[in-house]
Amino acid sequence: MSSKSASKPLSSPTYLLSRLTKLTSTYSGLDASLMLVQYSSPLIITLLLQLAALNSKIRDRYRHVNGNKNAKFGLVQLAEGWGKMGGSIGEARVIFRAFGLLPILTWLLSLHPQPVQSLQNLLLSLHRRGLTAFHSPKTLPTLQALSLLLYYPLEHLTWLSSKGVIPLSGRRAAKAGLWSVRFWALYVLLDIYKLRQTYLSLLKRTHLLQHSKPPVSEDEAEGYELPSSSSTISTVAQASVPPSSVPAIKTEKATEAQAQAQVLRKEWAVWKNDVMINAYVLLLN
Template identity: 30%
Template sequence: MSYSKPSSIAKLNDSILGCFSALPPSEFIDHLVRYLGTWSGSDKLFAVIEYSLKLLVPLLRKRAEIQQRGGLRKVANSSTAARFSKLASNISDSRTLWRFWGLLSIIRWMTSLERTAQPTRNLLNIERLQGWSMLGYYPLEHLSYLISHDVLPAKSTINLSPFIATKTTLNLNPNTLGVWSVRCWAFYVALQFAHLREDGKLLKAKYRGLRKTGLKLAEKQEMQKRWQAYWSDLVVNMVNFPLAIHWSTGSTLFKHESIVSLLNLIAAVISFRSGWEATALPSRSPSEPGDDLVEPVVVADNATAYDI
């Protein structure tokens, strides 16, 4: 009996179906799956894509106009810009829908906050206020979303009391609900500056304490990461603050939507980078300790317990 034919088929199967055996394990792919497997990671990635597309759309439209004037195209319309705009709109809508679970995270955060000792009383009260602001932000945003998509009626008649026959008509404007939702978020962003100030004091105090006893390599690396995260959070909050003012005042601060998209892209890129570094596996320590850790002149701070 000859086994040449089954052996040939097995080799063919291995070469075609098992072609991925030629690829070595990838730490990058493992990291990507680990990060994007979280709600926060995938949301940050889609935010980068969304606002990148929103910045490209006006550029593509402007290019189409220039080409039309130069006789390179018949109409000043860009089909690519139209597709990018539709994709960005779909991503924005999906991100809002995915935030429906955000309220659960806030409840869990506030519950944990009351059961975990905080470094200072000020930080405890700041985070309490931030949690309550988010308890206003999410329901208002969810209600605005459902009404704007005709899932819930904008106008409804309700009975104020089962013992009184009087009925009251309730009118809900999704745009108004959206503005008040963002105002709750603006309050959170404003409080974040106070949070950053308190955290910065704690970081500087810890750094000075470690210097007195002598910084070890692991402690240096940890302080580097915390200061880097601190600065990233400060920059993101400084970008979010004008956006919060813009949206909470009915989109009146910035006249050009491209400025809004650019600020959102900056915040999204920095947030994605911070999340990427936070989910990285610990690296091996170098053989020789470095002396590149210096005390920052300007105080910066860690992120709060919840990232919007």
């Protein structure tokens, strides 16, 4: 029953169109869609060139037999066109990222509502505790936000210089582009470290959930007896829960364990998706 309900939406064009519309109607979804086309361009171009080489061998053999010298196949031209399209999409993404600083600033201000005071506290902590001052849950997202805050202006400066909007020498433009790539690489490295820490946390939580004490079953609760009246006050206080409430406690614990397992499954799925995206971007870059 569940498989039928799961396969039905995938076979519905209306459902697929609504999902695609929802995906491309947001900035992040549109950028992800364009990124998929841009980063898949090298693979498609390689495939087209290999097909063109194979077709060239077959065509040469065909010409040798029949003397036909006018046979043409536009795979090379198609590969060139696809490369130009990928470059145009890359420039479009740069233009879209012109407003990328706004959410980064919002992110940074959400981490540090008072930036000047936060900077003063950081310098004071560094003076007192040294590098241990960076052992804060805000350190990693702050470094990521700062790396993007430096990456975006340098990328835009390089692109505007290539279009002649900003008069910048070739050497300075190349240096700005190099540093923009370095700050982007820093963000990626921090993201990889974040994924590693998330993996260790999820692994620990999964291990604890798997080895947690199972709840009391109803069969085990049937023979439950209260201690005699001669027991100490502490023992009576510990046994104050009536036997009839044991199944309810068991059900509550089972429900809590199921909820924790469901949350863990969702977080594992998000982690795997982030790993695949980072691996794909690193592979193509």
